[in-house]
Amino acid sequence: MLVLRLTPYFYFRQPEDGYWDLRYEPMGGMQVQITQHTEAVAALGVEQIILTIGNQDTPRHLDYLPGTQIVSVRLPQPTLRSKSKGMAGLLGNWALGSLVWSLSNRIRGANKKIDVIHCHCSELAWTFLAAPAVATVIGAPLVLTVHCSAIFTSHPSTLLEAIGHPAARFAERRAVSKADRVLVLTERMADLYLRHHVVPQQRLAVVPDCVDNERFDGRRSQDTANFWCRYQIPNHRRLVAFIGRIAPEKGWEVLARAAAIMSIDNVHFLICGDGHQRPEFERLIDSLGLRERFTFTGFIRHEEVPAVMARADVIAMPSLHEELGGTLLEALAAGVPIVASAVGGIPSVVKKVRHGLLVPAGDSRALANALSEVLQGRSMCRDDRAGQVPEEFTLRAVGQALVQHYKAVSRKSVSGET
Numbered sequence: 323m324l325v326l327r328l329t330p331y332f333y334f335r336q337p338e339d340g341y342w343d344l345r346y347e348p349m350g351g352m353q354v355q356i357t358q359h360t361e362a363v364a365a366l367g368v369e370q371i372i373l374t375i376g377n378q379d380t381p382r383h384l385d386y387l388p389g390t391q392i393v394s395v396r397l398p399q400p401t402l403r404s405k406s407k408g409m410a411g412l413l414g415n416w417a418l419g420s421l422v423w424s425l426s427n428r429i430r431g432a433n434k435k436i437d438v439i440h441c442h443c444s445e446l447a448w449t450f451l452a453a454p455a456v457a458t459v460i461g462a463p464l465v466l467t468v469h470c471s472a473i474f475t476s477h478p479s480t481l482l483e484a485i486g487h488p489a490a491r492f493a494e495r496r497a498v499s500k501a502d503r504v505l506v507l508t509e510r511m512a513d514l515y516l517r518h519h520v521v522p523q524q525r526l527a528v529v530p531d532c533v534d535n536e537r538f539d540g541r542r543s544q545d546t547a548n549f550w551c552r553y554q555i556p557n558h559r560r561l562v563a564f565i566g567r568i569a570p571e572k573g574w575e576v577l578a579r580a581a582a583i584m585s586i587d588n589v590h591f592l593i594c595g596d597g598h599q600r601p602e603f604e605r606l607i608d609s610l611g612l613r614e615r616f617t618f619t620g621f622i623r624h625e626e627v628p629a630v631m632a633r634a635d636v637i638a639m640p641s642l643h644e645e646l647g648g649t650l651l652e653a654l655a656a657g658v659p660i661v662a663s664a665v666g667g668i669p670s671v672v673k674k675v676r677h678g679l680l681v682p683a684g685d686s687r688a689l690a691n692a693l694s695e696v697l698q699g700r701s702m703c704r705d706d707r708a709g710q711v712p713e714e715f716t717l718r719a720v721g722q723a724l725v726q727h728y729k730a731v732s733r734k735s736v737s738g739e740t
Contacts, residue, residue: 324369325728328441328456330416330449332374332392333357333624350567350595351648352469354624355531356442359467362532362721364390368728371436373423375416395419417452424459433460437732440465440724443497445476447486450493454500463502463731467529468494471506474514475645475666479570495520502731505529505724507646508667527727531646532720533711537628538655549629553619559590560697563634565627565649568597573640573663575606579686580640582610584694589615594630596621631656636696641665642683654678655711661692674712 333353360370369389376382376394384392396412397419427433439462441453450472457464470476472490498504498521506512507530515521555561562581566572574593581591593603593616600618607616622630631637637653639662646667653660654677662668663683672678679696681688713719 323437323728323732324371324435325363326436326439326456326460326462327356327360327370327372328420328439328449328452329356329372330375330413331356331442331444332360332372334376334380334392350569351531352442352444355469355648358532358534358717359442359720359724360390361387362717363724363728364388365717366721366725368725373416373420375412375419393423395423397422413446413448417448417455420452420456421459424456428459433462436460436462438463438465438728440467440728441497442467442469443494445470445472445490447472447490447493450490450497453497457500464500465503465505465727465731466497466501467505467507468498468511469507470643470645471511471514473518473520474511476571476643479642501525503527503727505727507531508670510667510670511645527723529720529723529727530715531648531651532715532717533648533651533655534717535655535711537625538631538652546629546632549626550633553592553617555592555617555633556590559588560586560635561590561592561633562636562638562693562697563592563594563630564638564640565594565630565652566639567595568593568600568603570599571642571644572597573642573683574599574603576640576642576684576686576689577638578603578606578610578612580638580690580693581607581612581615583687583690586694586697589697591616592630592634593618594622594627595619627652628656631658634658636661636693638689638693639663639668640681640683640689641668644668646671650678651711651715659696661689661696671715 331353360372364370364387372392373395374392375396380394382394386392395416397415439457439460441449443449443466453464453466472487472494478484478487504521504526506515506528509528512526512528515526516523564577568574604618607613631652637649637658637660639647639649639660641663644666650660650662650668650671657677660678662678662680664680665683669680672680679692681692
């Protein structure tokens with residue numbers, strides 16, 4: 323079986339541990355999750371072509387894994403920064419590049435080799451617009467994963483996003499109506515799609531984000547020690563860690579103001595991630611007189627996240643909107659307490675485990691109180707024996723679920739081929 327995976331979001335990871343820091347598009351959890359999906363499916367013997375974007379240092383073609391090839395479809399464009407999402411126009415560039423690649427593939431007569439198209443959609447219109455267009459050109463069944471719904475999950479955080487939001491909602495409804503299978507991350511989203519008649523039940527399924535339990539088993543290593551030495555994190559302080567893009571929807575301003583409210587003296591805040599709003603975050607920290615309590619690492623490789631989890635006393639996830647979030651699953655797998663906003667599908671996941679507190683989104687005082695409660699030991703503590711999450715969130719389970727959906731809608735299944 324050959325799957326064409328459409329995604330502008332991808333975490334470039336090579337077997338020889340090579341990386342590209344895509345400065346024009348800050349790396350986040352969606353990139354990591356899609357890469358993990360790709361690897362989980364590849365481990366089950368499914369061949370894949372990944373149509374994604376890349377910078378000037380990214381090869382046009384990269385043999386990523388046996389049977390898995392990455393194709394960079396980025397076209398030339400001016401470098402214009404957006405406020406929160408990276409380079410302005412990058413998703414439109416990817417959509418057009420994917421369509422051009424598909425047309426070229428059709429001319430060469432290679433489209434018949436593709437059995438399934440799987441498109442990963444964010445809350446922005448371009449992914450929803452590209453998916454049915456490419457599927458029409460290729461002529462293969464379409465599977466959509468809606469990582470963040472423009473209709474039910476996201477809220478515009480900039481003027482430009484507010485202008486484009488109605489178009490994104492329309493594009494989402496149109497795309498899911500045309501897809502042969504629609505995958506969502508949580509039961510909450512599935513229920514909303516059904517209740518509002520967005521997609522019929524027979525074409526809808528839940529396939530959540532996933533986590534590699536073995537990477538988050540709490541064991542300390544030399545790599546962990548090197549990480550903390552590199553960033554000179556104070557060992558004598560309790561540590562609150564934030565892991566993610568520094569973008570409006572991630573609630574960084576809420577965390578900064580919560581830090582100003584907290585009265586615990588021996589607390590340090592570690593900010594792991596980057597984004598175009600990092601300067602604003604740092605200016606706010608300076609204006610609140612909190613510079614000495616914060617360390618900003620910038621972008622860190624996903625392979626370094628276990629080192630953060632091994633030392634953190636609590637993970638803060640103050641998102642203003644989020645359907646699930648890989649950081650939540652990683653913290654739970656590592657046994658680290660997490661304080662998260664009660665948005666999207668987060669509450670349903672936290673209820674399945676015992677290491678999470680929920681607070682109202684945007685409420686700095688509630689966040690400060692919850693973090694203080696954990697740090698002072700009044701609520702919960704880390705559990706180094708954890709190292710696992712419910713089976714449905716494991717790489718193996720997610721990979722198997724995806725392959726089952728591919729087989730159900732593939733050209734071969736529909737035609738009766740073997």
